Amino acid sequence: NFRCRSGFKLIEIDDKFRLLHAGDNVVDCGAAPGAWSQVAVQRVNSAGTDPDLLRGTVIGIDLQHIASLDGANFLSCHDVTAPSTHKKLQNLLPNGQADVILSDMAPNASGFREMDHEKLITMCLSLLELSEAILKPGGSLLCKYWDGIYAQRLQEKLSSVFGSVRPLKPNASRKDSSERYFLAGTSKISTRNKEQ
Numbered sequence: 001n002f003r004c005r006s007g008f009k010l011i012e013i014d015d016k017f018r019l020l021h022a023g024d025n026v027v028d029c030g031a032a033p034g035a036w037s038q039v040a041v042q043r044v045n046s047a048g049t050d051p052d053l054l055r056g057t058v059i060g061i062d063l064q065h066i067a068s069l070d071g072a073n074f075l076s077c078h079d080v081t082a083p084s085t086h087k088k089l090q091n092l093l094p095n096g097q098a099d100v101i102l103s104d105m106a107p108n109a110s111g112f113r114e115m116d117h118e119k120l121i122t123m124c125l126s127l128l129e130l131s132e133a134i135l136k137p138g139g140s141l142l143c144k145y146w147d148g149i150y151a152q153r154l155q156e157k158l159s160s161v162f163g164s165v166r167p168l169k170p171n172a173s174r175k176d177s178s179e180r181y182f183l184a185g186t187s188k189i190s191t192r193n194k195e196q
């Protein structure tokens, strides 16, 4: 039972691209109400549900309040783009480093499509600074964006930092929305899915 249906998007992406592994340290940006964190907790075993697997960490951040969740540590009422938040994350993460940064962040939509697009792109670009501060070499970043004129610029920026970047549109994402995701960095694609 997920706190909202966006959980299915992360499940779909992770089933295909194997982003999250037991023992991984994950930062979930824009985590409220918490469905992505619920998925991450299961996949990195941060609640220790499977004692035979490594136990990871999940830290969720949001401007809004996030109700507590077993296996996750939440920074409610925090701005992901603020350098002070980056410092807090460094202190909370084991060795100050994350294996994966997830971002399903979105600004409050104004209804002006291009303005909202540009705002979200700017937020995504700020994730590059966060990555520099906390992401392990070889780590990966999954971030939501709204498609539009600056998407290519974001993709180029991500490519220059991470090497590989793929644009994704999960089936669980509404067909009529401009919502997309970039998956940047190394991900272990299972051979089963390679031909798809």
Ligand code: SAM
Binding pocket: 003, 004, 006, 007, 029, 030, 031, 032, 033, 034, 035, 036, 037, 061, 062, 063, 064, 078, 079, 080, 081, 104, 105, 106, 107, 108
């Ligand atoms: N992935 C979440 C889930 O599965 O429950 C849903 C995320 S919701 C689509 C987007 C969230 O991004 C909102 O809760 C919003 O408050 C948050 N957000 C927007 N700007 C933010 C910022 N600068 N820092 C932190 N959170 C932000």
